[in-house]
Amino acid sequence: MYWVQIDAMEKEWEKARVDGSITGNTITLKTQNVTSVSVVMNQLPKHFAVGDKLTIIIDGTVLKTGVLAENDTLTSHKDGARWTAGIITYPQLLKRHDLQGPVDDAFTSAFIVVKPSGTSKNALFDKWSKAEMNRFVEQWRMQFRGDPVVKMDYELTAADMAVNLIAFGDAQSNKLIAKLNAKLPIKWTANNIQAGSATYSAKDHGLIMIYPNPLNQRHYIVLNSGFTFREDAYLNNSKQIPMLPDWAVVDLNTPPDFVHPGKIENAGFFGEHWELKKMVKE
Template sequence: YNEFFKPAEIQQAKELLKQGGARAQGLRAGKPDWIHQTGLVVRGYVSQLDDSVQPYGLVVPATYQPNLPFHYRLDVWLHGRSETLSELNFIVDRQKNAGQFTPANAFVLHPYGRYCNAYKFAGEVDVIESLAAARQAYPVDANRISLRGFSMGGGGTWHLGVHYADWWTAIAPGAGFAETAEYQKLKPENVPWYERKLWHWYDATDYAVNLFNSATVAYSGEIDRQIQAAQVMARELKREGLELTHIIGPKTEHKYHPDSITEINHRVDNIVAAGRHPLPRVVKFSTWTLRYDTMHWVTVDALAEHWGRARVEAEIKDASSVVIKTQNVTALTLAMPAGLCPLDQSRAPQVTLDGQTVTAAPVTSDRSWTAHFLQVNGKWIRANSADDGTLRKRHGLQGPIDDALLSRFVMVRPTGQPLHAATGTWAQAEFNRAVTEWRKLFRGEAPVKDDSAITEADIADSNLILWGDPASNKLLAQMLLAKTTVALPFRWDAQTLKLGELNLPANQHMPLLVFPNPLNPKRYVVLNSGFTFREDSNATNSRQTPRLPDWAVVDITVPPTYSTPGRIVSAGFFGERWEWNAPPKP
């Protein structure tokens, strides 16, 4: 892969192989001494995405003793961009460099982030998985976990901070970027309508109100152009009635000013000492997608329309009542864990949703509470479950195409003859590209199986990324013929591809889409696409955003480029019940 960038890395690789051999001997002897080591430690985990082993670094405090009943503070630090940050270079650095911030008596977790993608897509999953691995291996205080980063890591801190604001005691982004269009000076009229909608996935500015649920200390150098990130976040927070704490290093470019480090540490240490509130009385939450569906004790189960702003403001008013205001929400759940519900057990809680009062399920004897609500014809009613048993967009099954690569997947290679030689050639080239680009940008080997080798376990556990057409891919043909409650939304033969109102020549067009798998509607099926941004996005992580929505049709007579897989004839989003929605007219 041409991933040795300096001659010295060859010797470093040999040294790491020796370390790996020593660890294997330690495991064989039942004495894995590194799991009790303090100082700089590199560990790893097996990712549920693709079974790759992903590394992470730790700073383990000198006070750590595995047998003590003490839970420690943990800070997550997100690194900046480096084009030469191979796994080798990451591990070598993590074994000698403690990093910019090493608070006393605390763990610091350094995720690899699957290279340099600003902690989006598989990089986002890596932060989640490495944090889970660290928490499983060490005694971490769940109410004293903070998120920090600089430059690309600052960008990651902004978006992970707003998307998972209830996880973090403190959020401390430095520099970076917080959205796409302003930072890149893009003209919206030059960007397809569906791509503009999908900016709502990773634009932290669109989720600014979620920082109400955490504490934020931002940093910028006074003469760093990336001060723009904190400035646009401050603007959006002000619109929500919130004032951003923004530490500015005087006359400083793209680095931390020494005095600012002292000030940031003082503020973050104070916040962490107070700890995260495990169940606040007031929750403010905004989302645009059910990918991000929960804030503290509020979970949004269904939206009126994806990629429009949804909001929930919930408040525990007194011992027996909760008041909620919503926007673009049609189902939600309130859930408080055992021991934390402050409501009176002796009275059924009264929940007022958008002015309508509903008697909720009672608080149980362990002081936990779960209540489900559904909007029917504009009226809120009590529901028995978050799942109404119908086909609808829900968390982890809401699209767009790229979402299927945020959980376990298998690329399904066709073994038959295609309907047309040209479409078969296009599909093979795009399949090869998807596999190569996954390894290049997300640092794993994409799981690949022939269509004839897919097992019941694959169907049960994985999103299936199918390549080809109904003639070349046996599994796609099986799905189209299956007598199930979920049917794929197209018809496709040698003459015509029909999708919604589109009727197109099958020898010139290929569909790319995501949909619930007819053989297992709890998982996705994807046709003819890996992640949808292409090589033209790689110059800056701020452009690595989804390029295609739930479905698209490509004219393959126009060759793929660094920006598109061919000419996009039409593209759009399915409705909230996965029904066909015609795209807006140009």
């Protein structure tokens, strides 16, 4: 239904379903494989005014609520076998719809490009990262016909945490990455990139990664990457697909080309709880 938005159960999103009806001031919903339901008031087939009292019945659970604004969205989530009002909170990170990666998933909803205000201690990385950032902004305009929102790292506000953040640089050059670096699963210092048991010199390697933003885990932080298909795919839309998984270590001694951002030294997907899995190449 166009007036209901849902979050599906992990690994069951393709079977998710909601059926609904409206009788008087009662909205009745029946769900299958759904963890969260939002009723979008300004899209309902029946108009409700601000202040109207409503009853929402979800799978037999009766919830009393009301309309607070014309564009109100009434959200409920499943707590065991029953439903309760409010936004779902997850006790731990897990991959789910709109938060499952890979890198390119961050560009299917609102995002801000976060420019570094400083300079990395590693000159080769600094040059590569800033070139990839400028390329992304230019190519987004050429391929998707829009201008990305771009902010300096020191310009970010609390409100900006409500969208995906695409940060370029490292902890030395970008204030946002410096704030989040210790909370990311791949350890990255001025000297090394530590991915599991594999260690790479930060002097000539870069890190690309997507991960739930520790400052708002309903949205992504992406490091050093725009959309991952490159010039080789521009004339054939069958090639315009994600070319990288959740993370990649890039050897910067090999310059970027029309297919790759450099030599992909190692890459992989995070696990179901966004944990770093055992890698094939260690």
